[in-house]
Amino acid sequence: MTDLKAIRDAIIAGLAEAQNHTTDEVEKAIQNVGGDGGFEIESKTAEFVCAYVEQTLGLGVKLPTPCDLGPDQYATIAALIGAIAGHLNITS
DSSP, X not given: OOOHHHHXXXXXXXXXXXXXXXXXXXXXXXXXXXXXXTOBOOHHHHHHHHHHHHHHHTOXXXXXXXXXXXXXXXXXXXXXXXXXXXXXXXXX
């Protein structure tokens, strides 16, 4: 079942792969900036992460890309979680 935790975990794994880091390193970087709302994502990285999440979770639906979203919808991990969850109609 896809839930917010699964989406977040897939985003973290996608960020780790995109940046050639471990998930632990990404988690530490997130903590260093105050959490998901403070960790900024560039549009090219967000595009990769969306494709990664789509593939990893086997969603069977196309997720929006940064081109489909406003910068405020992909600029942080928290925003990207919200955008993906909203697209999938997941509330909690």
